[in-house]
Amino acid sequence: MGQYDFIANAFSFGFAVMAAATLFLWFSRSQVAPAYKMAVTISGLVTAIAGYHYLQIMLSWDAAFSVTNGTIETTGYAFNQAYRYVDWLLTVPLLLVELILVMRLSRSETVSKSVTLGGAAALMIILGYPGEVAEGGATRFLFWVLSMIPFIYIVYQLVVGLKGSISKQPENVRGLINGAATLVVVSWLFYPIVFLFPLIGLTGGAAITAVEVGYTVADIVAKAVFGILILMIAMRKSEAEG
Amino acid sequence: MGQYDFIANAFSFGFAVMAAATLFLWFSRSQVAPAYKMAVTISGLVTAIAGYHYLQIMLSWDAAFSVTNGTIETTGYAFNQAYRYVDWLLTVPLLLVELILVMRLSRSETVSKSVTLGGAAALMIILGYPGEVAEGGATRFLFWVLSMIPFIYIVYQLVVGLKGSISKQPENVRGLINGAATLVVVSWLFYPIVFLFPLIGLTGGAAITAVEVGYTVADIVAKAVFGILILMIAMRKSEAEG
Numbered sequence: 001m002g003q004y005d006f007i008a009n010a011f012s013f014g015f016a017v018m019a020a021a022t023l024f025l026w027f028s029r030s031q032v033a034p035a036y037k038m039a040v041t042i043s044g045l046v047t048a049i050a051g052y053h054y055l056q057i058m059l060s061w062d063a064a065f066s067v068t069n070g071t072i073e074t075t076g077y078a079f080n081q082a083y084r085y086v087d088w089l090l091t092v093p094l095l096l097v098e099l100i101l102v103m104r105l106s107r108s109e110t111v112s113k114s115v116t117l118g119g120a121a122a123l124m125i126i127l128g129y130p131g132e133v134a135e136g137g138a139t140r141f142l143f144w145v146l147s148m149i150p151f152i153y154i155v156y157q158l159v160v161g162l163k164g165s166i167s168k169q170p171e172n173v174r175g176l177i178n179g180a181a182t183l184v185v186v187s188w189l190f191y192p193i194v195f196l197f198p199l200i201g202l203t204g205g206a207a208i209t210a211v212e213v214g215y216t217v218a219d220i221v222a223k224a225v226f227g228i229l230i231l232m233i234a235m236r237k238s239e240a241e242g
Numbered sequence: 243m244g245q246y247d248f249i250a251n252a253f254s255f256g257f258a259v260m261a262a263a264t265l266f267l268w269f270s271r272s273q274v275a276p277a278y279k280m281a282v283t284i285s286g287l288v289t290a291i292a293g294y295h296y297l298q299i300m301l302s303w304d305a306a307f308s309v310t311n312g313t314i315e316t317t318g319y320a321f322n323q324a325y326r327y328v329d330w331l332l333t334v335p336l337l338l339v340e341l342i343l344v345m346r347l348s349r350s351e352t353v354s355k356s357v358t359l360g361g362a363a364a365l366m367i368i369l370g371y372p373g374e375v376a377e378g379g380a381t382r383f384l385f386w387v388l389s390m391i392p393f394i395y396i397v398y399q400l401v402v403g404l405k406g407s408i409s410k411q412p413e414n415v416r417g418l419i420n421g422a423a424t425l426v427v428v429s430w431l432f433y434p435i436v437f438l439f440p441l442i443g444l445t446g447g448a449a450i451t452a453v454e455v456g457y458t459v460a461d462i463v464a465k466a467v468f469g470i471l472i473l474m475i476a477m478r479k480s481e482a483e484g
């Protein structure tokens with residue numbers, strides 16, 4: 001019961017943060033130079049999409065259990081894990097696009113990096129889904145391995161590939177952009193680790209609580225905190241470029 | 243059960259993409275020159291209309307089946323296919339108008355092409371509907387043939403008729419406009435093919451899944467991806483002419 005409520009509260013918190021971040025980012029859009037408006041628009045879009053999915057997740061959680069006199073029973077409607085994947089399929093590529101846009105590379109570099117990194121991110125999510133819904137541990141592990149390939153590619157690109165472009169950024173934002181890239185790598189690492197929990201025997205109420213609350217915290221860092229970092233970078237660069 | 247959920251997730255994904263694309267397009271409207279604002283406004287309108295219909299489709303899907311202890315039963319409310327046709331009747335002509343507007347032809351050409359291409363698109367949808375709801379295969383096929391006439395006319399116009407106008411476009415967008423016209427032809431081809439599935443004996447759960455998920459993917463390409471292409475064309479032309 002405590003766990004059930006705690007998870008419901010975490011989802012509600014997730015929704016509130018995403019909705020608030022969306023409004024904040026879109027209001028602040030008018031305060032950045034035209035070149036950076038698209039990055040800020042997309043930051044707000046990502047949190048908006050996440051807000052919608054937290055609403056769906058809340059409803060699905062509500063529908064999956066019924067509470068009678070303090071005892072909880074499953075209703076037969078399965079809690080729909082897929083909303084997370086649907087959300088990620090959209091938002092994970094967009095998060096990388098945000099970062100690329102705020103760097104203001106040349107047009108061809110912007111397009112090529114968005115396509116390769118965004119495509120790798122989409123592939124990573126698509127390859128993870130069959131593992132998530134699989135019954136057997138072996139299948140789960142197989143798709144984890146497959147999904148790790150694009151994941152490692154993205155991390156490599158962020159850590160090594162973007163270094164060159166980062167060194168060309170104005171000095172007053174270099175630290176922030178480095179911070180944003182690091183935040184992506186660190187917060188994203190959480191997901192493939194949690195994915196393995198059922199394989200190492202973590203199940204039951206405590207494990208579900210850890211997974212759902214953990215994902216929610218990671219989502220807030222990867223989307224809302226990251227979005228605000230992007231906004232700060234955009235504002236500083238707008239100022240510097242006058 | 244897996245198929246039921248998968249379709250529900252595809253619809254939710256469709257809704258999220260359409261809503262996100264709408265917001266993105268309308269926010270970006272401020273970044274194009276006045277001559278192109280209408281094209282971008284309409285792009286967002288098309289995805290907004292589609293978002294509304296995906297919501298209706300989701301609710302209809304939900305109402306058509308009930309899940310008890312993991313087994314699915316039809317409730318007696320039929321899943322309402324007509325929402326797709328209502329949506330297409332509005333959005334398919336508007337998609338062609340988007341493409342015409344972003345080309346910035348002379349006013350009389352804009353009007354005449356919008357009326358003929360938009361009219362043909364509306365006719366195509368109207369002729370397809372009696373076939374969709376028909377009981378017999380013969381009726382289905384008859385209306386398919388009738389609907390193919392305006393379809394082929396539109397494809398011909400896009401492939402041959404617009405060529406002249408495209409060659410007059412500024413060089414930096416010619417590739418994108420060609421891409422947009424090709425995207426229309428390729429993504430639209432999907433619909434009349436899927437329409438024939440029941441005639442070649444494809445029915446049952448797997449076929450319904452293929453049809454619904456396939457339509458959803460095609461809709462996303464034909465509306466959201468296409469809308470973003472239109473925005474990119476509008477932004478580049480605004481810059482060049484600015």
Ligand SMILES: CC1=C(/C=C/C(C)=C/C=C/C(C)=C/C=O)C(C)(C)CCC1
Binds near residue numbers: 092189218
């Ligand atoms: C590598 C890997 C995965 C990676 C998921 C990631 C990296 C998700 C990131 C989500 C974010 C950033 C969400 C929004 O904020 C999966 C799919 C769990 C499957 C197992 C292997």
Ligand SMILES: CC1=C(/C=C/C(C)=C/C=C/C(C)=C/C=O)C(C)(C)CCC1
Binds near residue numbers: 330333334429461
């Ligand atoms: C030719 C033909 C059809 C064509 C439909 C098309 C081309 C629909 C396009 C829809 C789009 C582009 C939707 C929005 O994105 C029908 C009506 C299935 C009936 C059978 C014959």
